[in-house]
Amino acid sequence: MSFTIAHLKRGQKGIIKNVFMNDVPLKLLEMGCLPGNEVELVQTAPFRDPMYLNIHGCHLAIRKETALLIEIDLI
Amino acid sequence: MEKHINVALIGNPNTGKTSVFNALTGLRQQVGNYPGITVEKKEGICKLSRGSKAHILDLPGTYSLNASSLDENIVIELLLNKNDKDYPDVAVVVSDVENLKRNLLLFTQIKDLEIPTILVINMADRMKKKGITLDVTKLEEKLKTKVALVSARQGSGIEELKELILNYKNISTEPCLKASVMDLEYFERLRKVFPNQSLYKLWLVITQDINFGNVNRQSLNKNPDFQMKSNNDLKRLQQKETILRYQFINGLLKSVMTVDLNKATDFRIKLDRILTHKVWGYLIFFSIMLIIFQAIYNWSTYPMDLIDGSFATLSEWVKNSLPAGPFNNLVAEGIIPGLSGVVIFIPQIAFLFLFISILEESGYMSRVVFLMDRIMRRFGLSGKSVVPLVSGTACAIPAVMATRNIENWKERLITILVIPFTTCAARLPVYLIIIALVIPDSTFLGFNLQGLTLMLFYILGFGIAIFSAWVLNQVLDIKSKSYFVVEMPNYKLPMLKNLALNVIEKTKSFVLGAGKIIMAISIILWVLASYGPGDEFENAEEIIASQHMGDLPDAELEQEIASHKLKYSYIGIVGRGIEPLVTPLGYDWKIGIAIVSSFAAREVFVGTLATIYSVGSDEEETIKKRMAGEENPVLGGPLFNFASGISLLLFYAFAMQCMSTLAVVKKETNSWKWPILQLVIMSGFAYFVALIAFQSLK
Numbered sequence: 001m002s003f004t005i006a007h008l009k010r011g012q013k014g015i016i017k018n019v020f021m022n023d024v025p026l027k028l029l030e031m032g033c034l035p036g037n038e039v040e041l042v043q044t045a046p047f048r049d050p051m052y053l054n055i056h057g058c059h060l061a062i063r064k065e066t067a068l069l070i071e072i073d074l075i
Numbered sequence: 076m077e078k079h080i081n082v083a084l085i086g087n088p089n090t091g092k093t094s095v096f097n098a099l100t101g102l103r104q105q106v107g108n109y110p111g112i113t114v115e116k117k118e119g120i121c122k123l124s125r126g127s128k129a130h131i132l133d134l135p136g137t138y139s140l141n142a143s144s145l146d147e148n149i150v151i152e153l154l155l156n157k158n159d160k161d162y163p164d165v166a167v168v169v170s171d172v173e174n175l176k177r178n179l180l181l182f183t184q185i186k187d188l189e190i191p192t193i194l195v196i197n198m199a200d201r202m203k204k205k206g207i208t209l210d211v212t213k214l215e216e217k218l219k220t221k222v223a224l225v226s227a228r229q230g231s232g233i234e235e236l237k238e239l240i241l242n243y244k245n246i247s248t249e250p251c252l253k254a255s256v257m258d259l260e261y262f263e264r265l266r267k268v269f270p271n272q273s274l275y276k277l278w279l280v281i282t283q284d285i286n287f288g289n290v291n292r293q294s295l296n297k298n299p300d301f302q303m304k305s306n307n308d309l310k311r312l313q314q315k316e317t318i319l320r321y322q323f324i325n326g327l328l329k330s331v332m333t334v335d336l337n338k339a340t341d342f343r344i345k346l347d348r349i350l351t352h353k354v355w356g357y358l359i360f361f362s363i364m365l366i367i368f369q370a371i372y373n374w375s376t377y378p379m380d381l382i383d384g385s386f387a388t389l390s391e392w393v394k395n396s397l398p399a400g401p402f403n404n405l406v407a408e409g410i411i412p413g414l415s416g417v418v419i420f421i422p423q424i425a426f427l428f429l430f431i432s433i434l435e436e437s438g439y440m441s442r443v444v445f446l447m448d449r450i451m452r453r454f455g456l457s458g459k460s461v462v463p464l465v466s467g468t469a470c471a472i473p474a475v476m477a478t479r480n481i482e483n484w485k486e487r488l489i490t491i492l493v494i495p496f497t498t499c500a501a502r503l504p505v506y507l508i509i510i511a512l513v514i515p516d517s518t519f520l521g522f523n524l525q526g527l528t529l530m531l532f533y534i535l536g537f538g539i540a541i542f543s544a545w546v547l548n549q550v551l552d553i554k555s556k557s558y559f560v561v562e563m564p565n566y567k568l569p570m571l572k573n574l575a576l577n578v579i580e581k582t583k584s585f586v587l588g589a590g591k592i593i594m595a596i597s598i599i600l601w602v603l604a605s606y607g608p609g610d611e612f613e614n615a616e617e618i619i620a621s622q623h624m625g626d627l628p629d630a631e632l633e634q635e636i637a638s639h640k641l642k643y644s645y646i647g648i649v650g651r652g653i654e655p656l657v658t659p660l661g662y663d664w665k666i667g668i669a670i671v672s673s674f675a676a677r678e679v680f681v682g683t684l685a686t687i688y689s690v691g692s693d694e695e696e697t698i699k700k701r702m703a704g705e706e707n708p709v710l711g712g713p714l715f716n717f718a719s720g721i722s723l724l725l726f727y728a729f730a731m732q733c734m735s736t737l738a739v740v741k742k743e744t745n746s747w748k749w750p751i752l753q754l755v756i757m758s759g760f761a762y763f764v765a766l767i768a769f770q771s772l773k
Contacts, residue, residue: 021310021311021314022307022310025558025560026139026141026310026313026314026317027138027139027141027558027560028558028560029314029317029318030138030139030141030177030180030317031138031177031560031562032176032177032321034317034318034321042344042347043347043348043351043352043445044353045351045353045445045446045448045449046353046449047449049448049449050445050448050449050458050559050561052347052351052445052563054344056176057174057176058174058177058562059343059562059563059564059565060560060561060562060563061441061444061445061448061559061560061561061563062559062560062561063448063559066558066559066560
């Protein structure tokens with residue numbers, strides 16, 4: 001299984017490698033969740049859901065099911 | 076009439092678009108609804124120089140032209156429809172200097188519609204602090220537009236923006252990006268079939284399934300020369316569009332903007348480590364809720380007492396100064412108390428919305444959504460349902476209005492439907508008097524039993540609300556996209572002007588909307604209680620006088636007459652008519668009447684019983700004594716015992732008895748279906764539970 005945003009630890013960063021476009025809402029892409037951009041896991045709610053991210057300077061929260069659809073490379 | 080310049084104000088949420096709108100229009104603004112839907116339509120007039128005026132339409136906040144909510148659809152529909160009377164002469168896109176990259180995505184889309192578009196860069200006062208420098212001239216040149224650096228907070232740049240609006244004809248309508256580069260071949264065919272249309276507009280019609288002019292998706296589809304792409308292909312192209320636009324924006328910003336990272340300390344992240352923490356986050360949130368709830372409860376008591384007192388005085392004055400007769404009674408006993416019933420809600424509504432707008436303006440609300448989403452999702456609610464549900468403990472009316480920011484229609488509807496189960500302030504007087512009558516004033520494990528019972532009923536209200544949300548989630552078959560992307564904006568100090576305008580607007584919408592219905596219902600109830608058919612009502616004075624033969628003091632005689640009149644009034648007839656229905660619950664016809672009149676507002680219960688038992692004063696102790704002395708006509712023994720008391724408490728806890736709430740639900744859902752469903756199901760459930768309670772406890 002590949003490494004996704006859902007696998008990040010708090011404070012860890014990664015570079016977005018691949019976004020499963022068909023199931024990820026377009027809105028997320030519009031907010032900067034695109035391959036090549038940096039992502040950091042800022043905070044998680046209990047049960048690691050939702051997840052609070054800093055994607056390329058844009059602070060947003062998504063549910064874990066969506067985070068699993070965004071593959072990254074750790075840095 | 077001179078022609079106003081039509082301006083559409085567009086922008087991402089959290090860019091301070093509303094502040095810019097308020098700065099441009101001040102109090103010359105009004106809020107309505109778009110026909111047929113509950114999305115708010117905010118518009119205002121802005122005075123420009125040389126006597127010109129601009130009509131400013133504040134469109135709902137949107138991240139892009141690819142709509143995913145009702146609010147966002149409005150934006151596209153307006154921008155595509157040249158025949159709409161609000162079609163803009165000029166579009167003003169508001170952006171936040173710290174999120175310029177993301178904000179420019181929307182700007183480039185609007186620009187491609189070939190409408191003159193001005194770019195407002197708001198919060199310019201923060202540039203220095205954040206170490207941001209911008210080459211505005213170069214930015215204007217590359218975006219083929221005019222840029223206004225604005226700080227709505229400090230009021231700077233607004234005059235320059237007004238000048239730009241006035242001279243909108245000088246702004247180029249040339250697009251930034253050629254939509255055709257997404258798929259050259261496809262757009263080439265599009266161009267051949269529709270030679271006179273803007274390509275980007277056609278593209279939006281294809282992907283959004285909306286119409287402009289005589290072009291719609293069907294007509295495109297039917298055209299034999301043109302092959303529609305599959306939905307998956309279209310989505311892929313939309314993604315390609317987003318990526319292309321970002322490439323353009325990234326290249327652009329690299330050449331016009333520099334950020335000194337040393338200065339850009341992120342206050343937000345530090346604060347969020349605490350405010351969204353797994354333990355502290357929740358503790359802080361519940362403390363804030365507690366404070367708000369207490370404040371609404373305590374602070375609004377003073378203005379509410381004042382309103383109550385003033386209207387009572389006014390009513391008294393009218394009664395004494397107008398000539399006696401039906402008109403006097405209508406005004407003094409029907410219209411003025413009805414009006415009072417509307418105005419009395421204003422303090423609670425104003426306070427609640429003051430707090431909600433502080434939470435929203437400061438950016439904290441997004442954190443609440445983040446903290447609560449997982450828990451609420453299990454019950455078919457959203458993180459955004461928390462505040463309305465808690466507000467419901469003050470009053471369901473503002474709480475229902477507070478659901479407006481839940482984008483998902485199903486989650487919003489469920490929230491609206493379950494709010495009336497939470498224990499609102501109007502139930503409190505009823506609870507207090509009945510608990511005092513049937514629960515012993517003793518202690519249990521060191522707690523006062525009466526206090527414990529009261530708390531139990533608050534918990535019960537919440538529990539049933541959550542439970543019914545879960546049931547509704549299983550039952551309601553509403554398809555709505557359940558994506559969840561919540562922006563966590565920067566923390567900001569709320570602006571007083573925005574808070575004030577928001578509170579005024581929400582209060583006004585309550586008074587004009589629900590107020591009318593509350594007023595009408597109270598007048599109807601008054602008429603029913605003050606008129607009756609036949610001799611028993613008409614000749615109440617003689618009947619009572621002959622019964623007592625002058626052995627009663629005048630004041631008591633008057634009360635006896637009033638009580639007799641009520642018994643034979645139309646509402647009394649209704650009360651006695653429903654007696655067989657309420658007997659199994661342990662009530663008599665008098666409680667029946669009190670329940671019926673509670674439909675104006677629950678707290679009327681106590682007052683009605685006061686009139687029926689001819690106590691004459693609202694003094695609680697006196698009413699209580701009188702109630703304790705009542706006997707059950709069927710079973711004998713005291714009417715208010717443990718069984719009937721609990722049954723009555725449960726009935727009030729669950730029944731949908733508030734006409735005002737029904738009126739607001741009608742307004743918010745735009746249909747009578749949901750309030751009627753609420754009325755029938757909640758009241759039916761209340762009856763059933765009260766029946767079981769009385770029959771098993773008696």
